[in-house]
Amino acid sequence: MPPLLVRQVTCEVRVNDVLLTDVISAKGEVQVDGGWPTCSVVVRDSPVSAGATDAHLTVDAGATVTTLVTRFNGRLRKIKPTGFPRGIELSCMGTLAYANEWAPDLDLEFEDLFPDGATDQELVAHALNMVPQLGSGFSAGDFSGRGVVLGLEMPEAFNWNKGTSAWSRIQEIDKATLYRTYQTRDGSIKRVKMIGHPNSTPDFTLGPADCLEGSVGSRDTERTRNAAVVEGVNYAKDGPARGFAYGANAFQGSGDDPTTRYPSKYSSNLIENGLDPDDDPLDNLGLDAMVIAAEILPDVNKEFVEATIPSWRDDVHGPGLTCLLDMLDRLKIGEPMWVVRYQWEVTEKGWIATYGMTGGGLPQTYTPPEV
Amino acid sequence: MSTFTIGGMVSTFRDRIQGSSQGVADIWELTLSVLLPDEPNWITMLSQVTTKHGIHVPLGGQAIIDVVNGPGSGTLVCGLGTTTAILTSLNRNEYLPRHQSLATAQFLILDAWVP
Numbered sequence: 001m002p003p004l005l006v007r008q009v010t011c012e013v014r015v016n017d018v019l020l021t022d023v024i025s026a027k028g029e030v031q032v033d034g035g036w037p038t039c040s041v042v043v044r045d046s047p048v049s050a051g052a053t054d055a056h057l058t059v060d061a062g063a064t065v066t067t068l069v070t071r072f073n074g075r076l077r078k079i080k081p082t083g084f085p086r087g088i089e090l091s092c093m094g095t096l097a098y099a100n101e102w103a104p105d106l107d108l109e110f111e112d113l114f115p116d117g118a119t120d121q122e123l124v125a126h127a128l129n130m131v132p133q134l135g136s137g138f139s140a141g142d143f144s145g146r147g148v149v150l151g152l153e154m155p156e157a158f159n160w161n162k163g164t165s166a167w168s169r170i171q172e173i174d175k176a177t178l179y180r181t182y183q184t185r186d187g188s189i190k191r192v193k194m195i196g197h198p199n200s201t202p203d204f205t206l207g208p209a210d211c212l213e214g215s216v217g218s219r220d221t222e223r224t225r226n227a228a229v230v231e232g233v234n235y236a237k238d239g240p241a242r243g244f245a246y247g248a249n250a251f252q253g254s255g256d257d258p259t260t261r262y263p264s265k266y267s268s269n270l271i272e273n274g275l276d277p278d279d280d281p282l283d284n285l286g287l288d289a290m291v292i293a294a295e296i297l298p299d300v301n302k303e304f305v306e307a308t309i310p311s312w313r314d315d316v317h318g319p320g321l322t323c324l325l326d327m328l329d330r331l332k333i334g335e336p337m338w339v340v341r342y343q344w345e346v347t348e349k350g351w352i353a354t355y356g357m358t359g360g361g362l363p364q365t366y367t368p369p370e371v
Numbered sequence: 372m373s374t375f376t377i378g379g380m381v382s383t384f385r386d387r388i389q390g391s392s393q394g395v396a397d398i399w400e401l402t403l404s405v406l407l408p409d410e411p412n413w414i415t416m417l418s419q420v421t422t423k424h425g426i427h428v429p430l431g432g433q434a435i436i437d438v439v440n441g442p443g444s445g446t447l448v449c450g451l452g453t454t455t456a457i458l459t460s461l462n463r464n465e466y467l468p469r470h471q472s473l474a475t476a477q478f479l480i481l482d483a484w485v486p
Contacts, residue, residue, distance in 0.1 A: 004398065004433055004434055004435070004436055004481045005433065005435045005436070006435075006436045006438060006443060006444050006457070006481060007435065007436070007437050007438065008437075008438045008443055009425075009437045009438060009439050063437055207431065208429060208430040208431025208432065209429050209430075209431045209432030209433075210429060210432075211429055211430050211431075212427055212428070212429060212430070213428070213430070215430065311429075312427035312429065312435045312437075330430060346439075347425075347439075348423045348425070348439055348440075349425035349437070349439075350424070350425025350426075350427065350436075350437025350438075350439055351425075351437055352427070
């Protein structure tokens with residue numbers, strides 16, 4: 001038996017920069033679809049007086065000295081005491097959650113805000129800057145995006161209606177552009193594009209020696225489609241901007257043939273360019289439905305591969321990274337996957353991280369994001 | 372005399388055949404029946420107990436031990452040999468004259484060690 005690996009687990013929770021000394025457990029999660037990180041810390045006594053939620057809370061945790069890093073940086077939003085056994089759960093969220101709670105009280109006309117149009121990055125930055133708790137320091141340069149100027153053809157489609165939260169606004173923009181906005185473990189707000197699977201070298205590998213009991217995978221073709229049909233903004237005279245892309249696969253045949261077409265339909269009012277109902281180019285500015293359709297196709301004309309992997313590893317990982325899941329023998333998966341969800345927990349059983357991954361599709365180039 | 376050392380902390384005891392046992396699982400376990408010669412050694416050994424630990428057993432490869440609460444691994448020298456170990460529990464079973472104690476100490480064995 002070779003020497004075993006022994007690790008010293010550390011978890012430092014600070015509320016308003018004061019270190020808590022009675023932490024029982026802590027766990028957190030960052031996922032791209034959820035937007036903001038969440039964290040739950042169980043302590044014996046509340047570190048804040050009643051009504052003093054919204055405190056700044058950070059968690060530094062790891063199983064070795066070199067991986068004792070910030071795992072969560074956000075706000076305490078809810079306190080849930082338990083009578084017996086005595087304990088209090090501190091429920092925390094990243095500050096991006098405020099974007100889901102704030103909405104304008106007036107309709108915001110796009111042309112008043114951006115008379116010369118705006119890129120998707122500018123629109124995301126604008127939406128974030130409107131949220132009082134987030135400050136107003138965001139700029140387009142902070143985010144990845146398409147960089148295409150939007151709103152020059154049908155600016156009214158880009159109006160921000162009262163009652164629509166800033167987060168819903170961002171999700172509309174993300175949906176149209178195929179990007180995802182999310183907040184990392186340290187509180188930074190990022191945008192990434194995740195379509196298909198990456199063809200670059202994976203950022204890390206998980207194999208049988210890394211994975212714990214409970215690792216599961218799936219491969220399915222229930223969601224497989226051999227055609228992507230995109231519908232953009234509806235021009236009353238010319239009809240909606242349209243786009244399509246056809247592929248083929250072994251069991252559905254060709255999407256080019258209407259009799260064997262399995263379309264995946266996608267619509268967004270923020271797509272201004274594409275084809276008219278006669279399949280002639282609209283020659284508009286803005287997002288092109290044909291381009292979007294071509295990018296969606298490899299993400300639907302594929303075998304859908306997903307995995308959930310508990311691991312003892314305590315690396316600094318997060319959504320947007322790519323992982324070679326080298327588990328062909330046990331999980332029938334031996335390919336690069338996107339990390340879409342990263343959970344960690346420190347309990348009396350030590351450190352456990354759980355990776356949520358998705359993959360399949362044709363290789364795509366990508367640049368690893370910060371985590 | 373046998374010893375268990377973590378950093379500068381050394382507890383000294385005599386290990387006994389009667390009451391000692393071994394177990395094989397993902398990590399080898401050694402239970403020693405020990406005779407502690409005095410109260411200071413009992414107190415030292417108490418401070419060497421790792422009260423909370425987790426064992427991860429990957430689908431392939433070696434097990435990993437997470438020390439959650441306690442000093443972790445040390446060097447165990449006993450009648451069976453020398454190895455690296457974690458003291459996970461200590462029970463004083465019998466109080467003897469002259470401040471001696473009879474106790475049961477459970478260790479997780481970390482090295483390749485087949486006594």
